[in-house]
Amino acid sequence: MTAGVExxxxxxxxxxxxxxxxxEAAAPRPNMGWIVPTLxxxxxxxxxxxxxxxxxxxxxxxxxxFSLWPQNPTLRNYIVIFTDPAWxxxxxxxxxxxxxxxxxxxxxxxxxxxxxxxxxFLGDKHLFFWxxxxxxxxxxxxxxPFFQLYSAFGLIDTHIAVALAHCLFNxxxxxxxxxxxxxxxxxxxxxxxYIDGYSFPRFFARIFVPLIASGIGxxxxxxxxxxWVELLIARTLTTTAAKPIAATMTRTVSxxxxxxxxxxxxxxxxxxxGALVIxxxxxxxxxxxxxxxx
Amino acid sequence: xxxxxxxKAWFMVLPVLLLVAFSAVIPLMTVVNYSVQDTxxxxxxxxxxxxxxxxxxxxxRFWAALGRNLLFSVIILAIExxxxxxxxxxxxxxxxxxxxxxxxxxxxxxxxxxxVGTIWQVFGRVDIGLLGFALSALxxxxxxxxxxxDAWVTLIVMDVWHWTSLVVLLCYAGxxxxxxxxxxxxxxxxxxxxxxxxxxxxxxxxxxxxxAFLLRFMDSFMIYTEPFVVTGGGPGNSxxxxxxxxVKMAIxxxxxxxxxxxxxxxxxxxxxxxWIFYTVMTSSDEQx
Numbered sequence: 001m002t003a004g005v006e007x008x009x010x011x012x013x014x015x016x017x018x019x020x021x022x023x024e025a026a027a028p029r030p031n032m033g034w035i036v037p038t039l040x041x042x043x044x045x046x047x048x049x050x051x052x053x054x055x056x057x058x059x060x061x062x063x064x065x066f067s068l069w070p071q072n073p074t075l076r077n078y079i080v081i082f083t084d085p086a087w088x089x090x091x092x093x094x095x096x097x098x099x100x101x102x103x104x105x106x107x108x109x110x111x112x113x114x115x116x117x118x119x120x121f122l123g124d125k126h127l128f129f130w131x132x133x134x135x136x137x138x139x140x141x142x143x144x145p146f147f148q149l150y151s152a153f154g155l156i157d158t159h160i161a162v163a164l165a166h167c168l169f170n171x172x173x174x175x176x177x178x179x180x181x182x183x184x185x186x187x188x189x190x191x192x193x194y195i196d197g198y199s200f201p202r203f204f205a206r207i208f209v210p211l212i213a214s215g216i217g218x219x220x221x222x223x224x225x226x227x228w229v230e231l232l233i234a235r236t237l238t239t240t241a242a243k244p245i246a247a248t249m250t251r252t253v254s255x256x257x258x259x260x261x262x263x264x265x266x267x268x269x270x271x272x273x274g275a276l277v278i279x280x281x282x283x284x285x286x287x288x289x290x291x292x293x294x
Numbered sequence: 295x296x297x298x299x300x301x302k303a304w305f306m307v308l309p310v311l312l313l314v315a316f317s318a319v320i321p322l323m324t325v326v327n328y329s330v331q332d333t334x335x336x337x338x339x340x341x342x343x344x345x346x347x348x349x350x351x352x353x354x355r356f357w358a359a360l361g362r363n364l365l366f367s368v369i370i371l372a373i374e375x376x377x378x379x380x381x382x383x384x385x386x387x388x389x390x391x392x393x394x395x396x397x398x399x400x401x402x403x404x405x406x407x408x409x410v411g412t413i414w415q416v417f418g419r420v421d422i423g424l425l426g427f428a429l430s431a432l433x434x435x436x437x438x439x440x441x442x443x444d445a446w447v448t449l450i451v452m453d454v455w456h457w458t459s460l461v462v463l464l465c466y467a468g469x470x471x472x473x474x475x476x477x478x479x480x481x482x483x484x485x486x487x488x489x490x491x492x493x494x495x496x497x498x499x500x501x502x503x504x505x506a507f508l509l510r511f512m513d514s515f516m517i518y519t520e521p522f523v524v525t526g527g528g529p530g531n532s533x534x535x536x537x538x539x540x541v542k543m544a545i546x547x548x549x550x551x552x553x554x555x556x557x558x559x560x561x562x563x564x565x566x567x568x569w570i571f572y573t574v575m576t577s578s579d580e581q582x
Contacts, residue, residue: 033383033384034384034386034391035384036380036381036384037381037384037385037386037395037399040381040399040458040462041395041398041399043455044398044399044401044402044455044459045398046417046424046425047413047414047417047424047425047455048401048402048413050413050416050417050423050424051412051413051416051417054416054422062422063421063422066422066427068424104313108309108310108313109310111306111307111309112306112307112309112310114306115303115304115306115307116307118297118298118303119297119298119299119300119303120297120298120299120300121299121300121301121302121303121304122301122304124303127307127311129569131310131314133565133568134314134318135512136512136516136561136564136565136568137318137322137561137564138515138516138518138536138537138540138557138560138561138564139516139518139537140516140518140536140537140538140540140541140544140557141325141540141557141560141561142318142321143541143544143545144324144544144545144550144553145320145321145322145324145325146317146321148324149320149321149324164313164316164317165317167313167314167317168314168317168318171310171313171314172314175310225403225404228404228406229403229404229405229406229407230406230407231406231407231408231519232518232519232541244406245406246406246407246408246409247408249408249409249412260416260422263412263416264416267405267409267412267413270405270406270409271401271404271405271409273404274401274403274404274405275397275401275404277404278396278397278400278401278404279397282393282396282397283393
């Protein structure tokens with residue numbers, strides 16, 4: 001694949017003739033390119049800003065007046081969330097099952113991805129496509145059967161139920177991502193390690209895993225992301241004890257009407273874990289989003 | 295890469311297989327089971343054959359939802375893929391701008407889907423939302439609750455807001471992997487901006503575009519939470535996509551048979567379309 005592209009590219013654009021030609025690194029023409037990403041980021045930030053803005057307002061201010069920033073900033077909405085166990089336990093629940101899911105998905109995907117990247121075996125291609133088909137399965141299709149399956153095992157309203165259910169789409173994705181990264185590691189490394197007397201488990205843990213550390217980071221990031229944002233299945237499988245925060249947000253309609261302020265504050269708080277995770281993987285994102293396949 | 299034939303590799307795949315079998319095959323069997331049976335309640339089921347499938351395939355409601363869903367997928371793909379490429383091409387290549395752009399752009403991807411719905415539901419409201427307020431201040435009659443066109447525009451803008459970043463990040467990953475020498479060579483040859491894009495950048499982005507295209511198609515075809523929160527499928531049925539219709543049928547009306555039959559047809563359509571895209575795009579890949 002890569003070789004094909006290179007020949008194609010170099011056929012159209014001849015290769016640089018060694019060292020004599022000096023080319024300026026940066027284009028001297030006036031660069032207006034920054035406008036596009038800036039406008040786009042502005043577009044992305046506006047609705048989020050509006051949510052943050054609302055979360056610092058009182059309900060009377062939200063419904064009564066229209067202002068671009070809070071006139072009487074209040075922390076009341078956040079205080080409601082942090083003092084009411086029904087609210088903050090939602091965060092704890094979400095984080096527990098998301099972390100469980102990420103650990104399970106990456107752990108089972110690692111050996112499978114290694115098998116797909118290194119060996120041919122009976123039915124490998126069919127198996128790989130079949131795994132991917134699970135990524136295509138609409139959660140709406142699975143909501144009801146999941147409920148019955150996990151009821152039968154007595155797992156309803158536990159964190160592990162949601163974690164296992166989310167494996168449906170996260171395991172195939174993790175295998176897909178890790179397989180891409182592992183295929184980028186030359187096979188000679190495996191062979192050299194065996195010659196040097198490494199056993200397979202030791203080679204895998206000591207040499208191979210560090211080599212694809214960024215791949216594991218990216219796979220974990222994607223698992224975290226898809227498990228964190230999914231709601232339909234998580235809500236179906238939980239009632240109170242493991243209820244995710246996003247489902248708790250549907251409760252803000254009270255007798256006195258919609259509690260917009262608390263809703264906005266809860267929304268803002270659901271954005272924070274995601275933002276933290278992105279911040280930690282920011283250096284891998286560029287490479288990682290290509291799933292190691294570029 | 296040269297791969298060796300080794301059937302023992304099956305043991306490494308086994309954990310994944312068992313896990314996915316538990317979380318996919320068993321539930322799917324339940325669905326198949328329901329799709330061929332009818333019930334009068336009390337957990338008494340009897341064989342209904344393919345009746346439900348025939349019913350679904352003859353119902354206008356199903357075809358209408360399918361049509362709406364396809365239209366939605368086509369529109370958002372037509373906007374998000376070119377827009378994503380355009381933004382990726384203009385991203386800064388080095389310096390402080392890179393992490394800032396990446397983190398800010400990835401943000402919408404990590405917001406729970408119903409919160410995305412809530413954000414836009416609020417943002418678009420004429421009384422308390424910035425967008426709705428601004429549009430009506432401009433004299434536009436914007437109301438996504440009552441107007442079909444406005445509801446569609448809101449959903450599409452929301453999806454563009456939510457998912458274009460995925461395309462951007464994937465394309466950007468493809469672009470940064472291009473060695474500087476390629477651009478220098480192009481410069482010496484006096485290649486135009488378009489030629490650089492067409493013969494260097496686009497081929498390098500092909501893989502990631504395939505991934506972006508497949509992920510966006512699959513996810514937009516399964517979209518449920520966001521439109522459910524924003525419009526609830528309305529006004530009327532104008533934004534009732536397949537998933538919304540399915541959940542209405544299965545959990546709202548508890549019509550298990552038709553809902554199960556619809557699930558299977560729905561799943562098969564996604565499978566078929568994804569397989570076609572996958573095959574077409576990977577085979578053109580091998581020819582290149």
